[in-house]
Amino acid sequence: MNNSKNEQKRNIYPFGNKNHTLNTDAFQIDCQEFSSRNALENAIKQQWNEKGLIVLSNTGMQHLSELQKWAEIIFSDFTTYEGGSAPRSKWSDKVFGIDDTPSHIDMCYHNEACYLPSFPRCFVIGSLVCPAEDGNTLVSDNVATTDAILDTPLGKALKAKGIRYIRNMTDKYTDNAVVYKHWQDTFYTDSRYEAEQYIKSQNWDYEWLPNGTLRTSYCVDAFEFHEQLGKNMYFAGLVSHAAFFDQWHPFNTITDEERPFTMTLGDGSAFSDDDIKQLYAAYNQASFPIVWQQADVAIVDNLRWSHARPAFNLKEGEQRVMGVTMGMMKDRVGSNF
Numbered sequence: 001m002n003n004s005k006n007e008q009k010r011n012i013y014p015f016g017n018k019n020h021t022l023n024t025d026a027f028q029i030d031c032q033e034f035s036s037r038n039a040l041e042n043a044i045k046q047q048w049n050e051k052g053l054i055v056l057s058n059t060g061m062q063h064l065s066e067l068q069k070w071a072e073i074i075f076s077d078f079t080t081y082e083g084g085s086a087p088r089s090k091w092s093d094k095v096f097g098i099d100d101t102p103s104h105i106d107m108c109y110h111n112e113a114c115y116l117p118s119f120p121r122c123f124v125i126g127s128l129v130c131p132a133e134d135g136n137t138l139v140s141d142n143v144a145t146t147d148a149i150l151d152t153p154l155g156k157a158l159k160a161k162g163i164r165y166i167r168n169m170t171d172k173y174t175d176n177a178v179v180y181k182h183w184q185d186t187f188y189t190d191s192r193y194e195a196e197q198y199i200k201s202q203n204w205d206y207e208w209l210p211n212g213t214l215r216t217s218y219c220v221d222a223f224e225f226h227e228q229l230g231k232n233m234y235f236a237g238l239v240s241h242a243a244f245f246d247q248w249h250p251f252n253t254i255t256d257e258e259r260p261f262t263m264t265l266g267d268g269s270a271f272s273d274d275d276i277k278q279l280y281a282a283y284n285q286a287s288f289p290i291v292w293q294q295a296d297v298a299i300v301d302n303l304r305w306s307h308a309r310p311a312f313n314l315k316e317g318e319q320r321v322m323g324v325t326m327g328m329m330k331d332r333v334g335s336n337f
């Protein structure tokens with residue numbers, strides 16, 4: 001059966017022409033070049049303060065649970081992934097898998113947990129097994145992105161209105177053609193009352209649709225103040241927009257409004273195709289790919305850098321096995337414009 005005629009696609013490629021302007025070498029540290037662990041840790045801490053991004057090679061990592069010890073150089077408060085929108089498997093009680101999104105989906109630039117009331121300032125991501133060529137992670141300098149966005153009318157609207165994050169959760173006991181996550185599985189209850197109690201405690205808006213779907217939404221600041229840089233940073237990502245599903249059947253057969261999640265400006269007005277293009281362009285102007293080698297580890301300031309994962313293809317026999325751990329938790333304070 002060919003469903004393509006029903007699919008609604010924007011056909012806007014998130015990653016531009018792939019001419020990356022930043023040099024990977026400027027962020028790499030080769031662990032083998034250090035005579036002592038202490039010297040290596042000092043170099044990592046220094047680069048964290050100066051650049052907020054470190055790509056470590058030759059770590060000798062044998063298991064992804066070891067990401068914890070690399071993370072502990074920078075922080076000691078680890079988060080669980082409670083409240084995240086995607087399911088996560090675990091490598092340890094602090095290290096999660098990141099293979100929950102199909103490889104043919106472009107995950108465009110975002111800041112982790114930008115839609116939650118608290119977020120990890122730092123995450124540490126590692127590659128245990130990687131394909132020969134494909135499967136890179138992209139990172140983008142969020143200072144440059146923020147400046148570019150604020151220069152546009154869209155940036156001014158984001159500053160004034162914030163972003164509204166919307167989720168549609170289907171009813172487990174209704175025969176739905178397209179299912180991502182049921183509200184019963186989100187809130188671990190079959191009781192509408194209990195789900196509503198949680199929603200009200202979070203100050204979210206909500207409505208029950210005639211087919212039993214629960215739609216929640218809430219508005220957050222599109223920017224977040226970075227203490228060390230003394231600067232308001234764009235803190236969002238179109239990965240939370242319905243466009244995320246454009247390549248993903250059957251979600252691309254339903255409207256933006258019906259998709260499992262989407263985002264609008266705070267007043268409910270939709271992002272136009274031109275807005276989406278502008279946001280993608282802002283990310284693409286100062287970026288570089290982390291080309292994973294076995295046992296590479298990257299330490300990332302989640303506010304200072306955005307990250308993305310383009311769609312990738314595995315050749316026969318190839319695997320992409322990665323993990324992530326997150327911490328240095330911060331409550332959202334928003335911007336101070």
Ligand SMILES: [Fe+2]
Binds near residue numbers: 110111112307
């Ligand atoms: Fe992410």
